[in-house]
Amino acid sequence: METEIKEIEIIFFAEIKEINSLQDLEKLRIKYLGRKGILDGLFSQLSHIESSQRPLLGKMLNELKEKILKEIKEKENLWAGDKELAGIDLSLPGLYFVIGKKHILTQTIEEVLAIFEKLGFTILEGPEIETEYYNFTSLNIPQEHPATEAFHTFYLEGEISSGERRPRSAPGKGRYLLRSQTSTVQVRVMENYLPPLRIISPGRVYRPDAVDASHSFMFHQIEGFAVDENIKFSDLKGTIFVFAQRFFGKEIKMRFRPHYFPFTEPSVEVDISCIICQRNQKPETSNQKCGVCKGKGWLEILGAGMIHPRVFHFAGYPKHKYTGFAFGMGVERMAMLKYGIEDIRLFFENDLRFLRQF
Template identity: 45%
Template sequence: MRELLKIMKERALLELENTNKLEELEQLRIKFLGKKGELTQVLRGMGSLSSEERPIVGQVANEVRVLIENGIEKVKEKLKEESKNIKLNAEILDISMPGTQIEKGHRHPLIGVMEELENIFMSMGFSIVQGPEVETVYNNFDALNSPENHPSRDPSDTFYITDDILLRTHTSPVQIRTMKENKPPLRIVSAGRTFRFDDVDDTHSPMFHQLEGLVVDKNITMANLKHTIDMFIRELFGSQMKTRFRPHYFPFTEPSAEVDVSCLKCMGKGCEACNGTGWSMELLGCGMVHPNVLRNCGIDPEIYSGFAFGLGVDRIAMVKYGINNIRLLFENDMRFLNQF
């Protein structure tokens, strides 16, 4: 059997010398060292040897295995190096040729506006808070003092997942979560996607973006709200901008108002863009936080008061850039996006 191992070793080394491809090398490994290889067959026959011969033959077999394995590894490295050199020699690199220009991306106008809004409010001392887009009915409606017969609760207006779970219709649930988890004073803004059953037209989309703010502290009044909104509008559009507060109704604020801003085209003089009124479209809604909302979040309305406001990021982007169709913000037409 030792003579058989010697012959196998010499034959394996000879075949290794004549191997020129990695595929052939793998076949050679299987032939000699595989589960059904020649060395394995020899080792299976060791059971017929005497107890004196068995360790001697086992040692020789192990030496042959190591020798073949090392030989295979050396040939493999040699073949890989040769293959690499062939590829390098075949490649032609002309360093005088102009390089390929890498086209850089940029912020989507919506994301850019959202970040700009957040930065303005952070400079005013607000903190940025995020929340889930899939919400509970309680956080989205009940805790916000929305009556059970409010139209927004209807399945024709809201995307329900179950009877108790829905896609948030505004970012106000983030305010509820914040008031439940933190004690006043609070000064936060939250921005993100919201969802409503709206027919798509020039100014409406079933998916849109909102940014909402909340301030809760002692002795907060409507004057604080008006001053904050005025500062924000002037910081966003310029110091010459004027605001107009119109009474409105929201179930989660009392009193409530909608805010208009000067027409960006004529700056309040009156033009075709604003139908001669001097005012742009309604920009945001706001009001003093309803006492029931504070109670639902464990805050005593006899001690604390607050104000909240909400605006459509999409609408801000449309006013700022003079975009007349909200569809353009979501169609991913590069001809449109490259303008920004």
């Protein structure tokens, strides 16, 4: 019987090793410690054993019972609080959760807005469905201007409802369209608020362009403008320079080139020194042209200028009282320049291999 007890101990410890659910553990407990279990059977055999051996064997049996109880208890405690885990193979690899993040364009918009908010600008958004009045007329773009042609703008069907402002040059008529620029926000804001104004306005704009590496029928712009008494061109320059340094890096240089926009006078295009050339620090002898600036060393980042007096006229502001500056930038362009992205289509194709890089 002594050997039998030792064998049972070995078998029990082998069996409990294989157990991985509370149900099986309970079955094992009943098998060994239950009323008609293995140990009970051994205890009842004791009465048939020679009386001199009984105390020793009784002691051995009791010790085995204690060991089995302790082992089962330990295994139970290990699983306590994790009852739902019973029966699950804990050695299997876990479930993989993908942590989402913001699209690169959203990140870029938020970065730009944060910079201008720190400069005292307020975020305001305008409608994407606009009237000809706000998209053209109020921005000093006359009805006969090529920009108003159907191949430059998406027009919507139906005439605009009464109560909306109509183009002066075409009284009684006027159509809805998808705005082709975020500058539409300028007069909308000025109609409702008096200076001082410092507004930054992000949003989608639409042009009926064929899609290629640098064109999309929908893209994002950020319009900014400031209006007050005595706003000068130097205020525009300082604001844009601070923005460009914070967005592209302290080392950039900036230059203004004369340009023409109907709603600003004078108008400029703003370039920064090519950040890719700067980063690569290419030796003078290198004849390999930089793919981003095409070897020019400058990158156009935005258009800007002093707000045209006609725009203030459409806004209903008193003559000669206020001056202001305005600027507009393409969000896709800013992201492409900053990160060296060469194809605008990558932003809209939802290819996670591309999007996860940012």
